Amino acid sequence: MKMRVKLYGTLSERFPGYQPTQGMEVEIPDGATAKELLALLEIPDSQGAVVIVKGRALKADDKMPHGVPVNILQAIGGG
Amino acid sequence: MKFIRVNMSEKTIRVEDVPQDYVGLGGRGLTSIMINAEVPPKCDPLGPQNKLIFAPGFLSGTPLPNTSRISIGAKSPLTGTIKESNTGGTVAAALGRLGITAVIIEGQAPEGDLSFLRIDEKGNASLIPAQEYKGMRTYPLVEKILESYGKRTSVLCIGPAGEYKLTAASIQSSDVDGHPCRAAGRGGLGAVMGAKGLKALIADQRGRSPDPLADPEAFKEATKAVTRIVKADHMNAEVMPKLGTAGLVAPVNSMGAFPSFNARKGVLDGWEKICGETMAEIIKERGGNPTHRGCDQCIIHCSNVFVDKEGKYVTSSLEYETIWAMGGMTGIADLDTIARLDNLCDDIGVDTMSTGVAMAVAMDAGYKEFGDAEAAIEMVKEIGMGTEFGRILGSGPAAVGRHFNHPRVPVVKGQSIAAYDPRAMLGHGVTFATSPMGADHTAGNVVGAYLQGMLDPLNPQGQVETSRFLQIAMAAFDTMGQCFMASVALLSPEGFEAFGKVIGAKLGTQLGPDDFPAAMGIRVLKAEREFNRKAGFTKQDDRLPRFFYEEPLPPHNTVFVISDEELDSTFDF
Numbered sequence: 344m345k346m347r348v349k350l351y352g353t354l355s356e357r358f359p360g361y362q363p364t365q366g367m368e369v370e371i372p373d374g375a376t377a378k379e380l381l382a383l384l385e386i387p388d389s390q391g392a393v394v395i396v397k398g399r400a401l402k403a404d405d406k407m408p409h410g411v412p413v414n415i416l417q418a419i420g421g422g
Numbered sequence: 423m424k425f426i427r428v429n430m431s432e433k434t435i436r437v438e439d440v441p442q443d444y445v446g447l448g449g450r451g452l453t454s455i456m457i458n459a460e461v462p463p464k465c466d467p468l469g470p471q472n473k474l475i476f477a478p479g480f481l482s483g484t485p486l487p488n489t490s491r492i493s494i495g496a497k498s499p500l501t502g503t504i505k506e507s508n509t510g511g512t513v514a515a516a517l518g519r520l521g522i523t524a525v526i527i528e529g530q531a532p533e534g535d536l537s538f539l540r541i542d543e544k545g546n547a548s549l550i551p552a553q554e555y556k557g558m559r560t561y562p563l564v565e566k567i568l569e570s571y572g573k574r575t576s577v578l579c580i581g582p583a584g585e586y587k588l589t590a591a592s593i594q595s596s597d598v599d600g601h602p603c604r605a606a607g608r609g610g611l612g613a614v615m616g617a618k619g620l621k622a623l624i625a626d627q628r629g630r631s632p633d634p635l636a637d638p639e640a641f642k643e644a645t646k647a648v649t650r651i652v653k654a655d656h657m658n659a660e661v662m663p664k665l666g667t668a669g670l671v672a673p674v675n676s677m678g679a680f681p682s683f684n685a686r687k688g689v690l691d692g693w694e695k696i697c698g699e700t701m702a703e704i705i706k707e708r709g710g711n712p713t714h715r716g717c718d719q720c721i722i723h724c725s726n727v728f729v730d731k732e733g734k735y736v737t738s739s740l741e742y743e744t745i746w747a748m749g750g751m752t753g754i755a756d757l758d759t760i761a762r763l764d765n766l767c768d769d770i771g772v773d774t775m776s777t778g779v780a781m782a783v784a785m786d787a788g789y790k791e792f793g794d795a796e797a798a799i800e801m802v803k804e805i806g807m808g809t810e811f812g813r814i815l816g817s818g819p820a821a822v823g824r825h826f827n828h829p830r831v832p833v834v835k836g837q838s839i840a841a842y843d844p845r846a847m848l849g850h851g852v853t854f855a856t857s858p859m860g861a862d863h864t865a866g867n868v869v870g871a872y873l874q875g876m877l878d879p880l881n882p883q884g885q886v887e888t889s890r891f892l893q894i895a896m897a898a899f900d901t902m903g904q905c906f907m908a909s910v911a912l913l914s915p916e917g918f919e920a921f922g923k924v925i926g927a928k929l930g931t932q933l934g935p936d937d938f939p940a941a942m943g944i945r946v947l948k949a950e951r952e953f954n955r956k957a958g959f960t961k962q963d964d965r966l967p968r969f970f971y972e973e974p975l976p977p978h979n980t981v982f983v984i985s986d987e988e989l990d991s992t993f994d995f
Binding site for chain 1: 656657660661662664665669670672673676677678688694697699700703846867869870872873874875880906907910911913977978
């Protein structure tokens with residue numbers, strides 16, 4: 344399935360030509376998990392990436408839902 | 423290890439050795455324990471019985487990076503509780519290098535009388551008449567002070583708001599570039615400084631008499647270990663230098679917890695125009711600095727220098743909380759306006775958080791429209807001019823709410839909430855309600871746990887425990903003078919142990935696993951709670967405003983669901 348993904352933090356640095364307003368279109372297998380999406384995008388664990396969909400942070404094994412915008416952010420402590 | 427006691431009524435200065443009871447303390451632990459011991463809890467915060475205590479952290483002035491944080495404590499005229507407000511820049515490291523453990527301002531000068539307190543490179547303090555600086559804004563003030571005393575000078579000062587004794591008045595701190603862009607913003611301590619007749623504390627940076635380290639070799643080793651952990655944290659290595667704390671705009675909006683339009687919605691339309699990623703791009707395009715070092719001995723560089731379209735300086739150290747208060751709460755999704763408002767507040771010496779929320783309450787009450795950038799700028803200018811409305815606005819959101827008889831005022835113990843809505847991030851609600859400081863953004867900030875997936879922000883389970891854990895840990899780190907960013911990287915058994923070794927190497931004792939942060943943090947919180955109890959606060963004050971329990975926040979459409987009993991169990995120690 345196709346999904347529209349927006350990258351935040353410093354994550355877009357790994358994708359030259361990334362446009363913040365459009366994000367990027369990503370194709371993943373149906374039933375893929377959040378962890379698999381990050382692996383597909385080659386975002387390592389050390390980046391502290393978190394997949395957020397419909398206002399909620401997904402757990403690693405949560406399945407990616409269809410047809411909703413996806414934000415990938417980096418974990419930050421507050422301030 | 424000296425205390426410098428300054429009596430503003432008599433204009434006398436007394437230097438004392440640090441009493442045995444206070445050895446090992448600095449920062450917030452020192453200010454809170456001393457305020458609890460020396461200030462009558464029911465006194466008038468703007469009167470002569472209150473004390474204003476400036477205390478660098480226990481580790482400020484040592485070689486440990488990220489320790490130039492100073493705590494300023496008093497009874498707050500905004501909340502009526504005990505208050506500690508901390509700020510960075512260069513002054514904590516300067517005082518640490520002078521071997522000064524605390525500067526205690528007592529009594530009160532006659533109305534209208536204004537002084538500087540100057541501390542030279544030998545650590546000698548003197549009071550200097552400063553009448554000619556009356557009404558001066560902080561930027562021109564610091565410029566003049568640096569001309570008089572040289573560039574290697576640190577300044578803490580008030581602007582007109584502090585001289586007017588407004589309860590949202592801040593104490594501004596000069597950064598590495600000499601800009602008074604950093605603030606001890608919360609709790610109206612600028613008003614206390616103004617009430618005492620002190621316009622600025624001026625400290626020489628060339629001190630060479632820091633407290634000796636009991637074991638310098640062990641200190642060096644322990645510092646390496648802590649620094650390794652701080653640098654390995656991707657937040658401090660990547661996100662903070664490149665985006666600053668503004669990097670929080672995207673995650674908090676993505677999670678529907680960004681209080682917008684006076685906390686009517688959890689997502690701001692157009693937040694992508696004011697997020698950290700966009701801000702970094704704009705700054706880079708215009709020739710500003712998105713990766714700026716604002717504080718002495720910092721290895722993270724979370725600050726920034728924001729410039730206008732012509733590349734001219736607008737403000738520095740533009741932070742998440744300011745972007746939220748001035749942009750989210752007011753509905754102004756425009757960084758140029760927000761940056762201008764930040765600079766105006768720094769110059770006038772008023773808290774950006776309280777001021778943004780106060781404007782949002784005024785807008786919610788119909789005084790001005792949400793999103794009206796010009797109106798916001800004019801309102802903040804009024805604070806500087808001391809107009810009737812300006813004085814109300816500069817007294818914070820509760821004062822504005824009373825003035826307009828408006829029921830939706832997001833404060834706890836009189837202090838505004840911070841940039842996380844309690845209805846979508848329950849743990850923040852716990853911290854806002856229970857912190858002895860009033861609603862607070864650093865005392866127990868749970869957002870890291872949510873983003874790391876350790877805790878579900880909408881599920882009541884675990885929120886009280888997490889807030890408790892963080893409140894204890896932060897009270898301990900605030901005592902040491904280490905900045906929030908570095909401290910957050912150390913919130914693990916490994917981090918606590920490594921940090922405990924640094925403290926032990928200075929003290930000459932070995933800390934046990936329960937000493938830091940637990941015993942230290944609990945000691946500080948107990949002193950603060952005891953003061954508040956004696957000042958007349960009860961558990962009924964550890965609650966959120968009504969509307970957080972009743973008005974669902976879109977997009978999650980949830981309310982705050984932690985029970986009173988659960989809130990009251992936060993300090994079960």
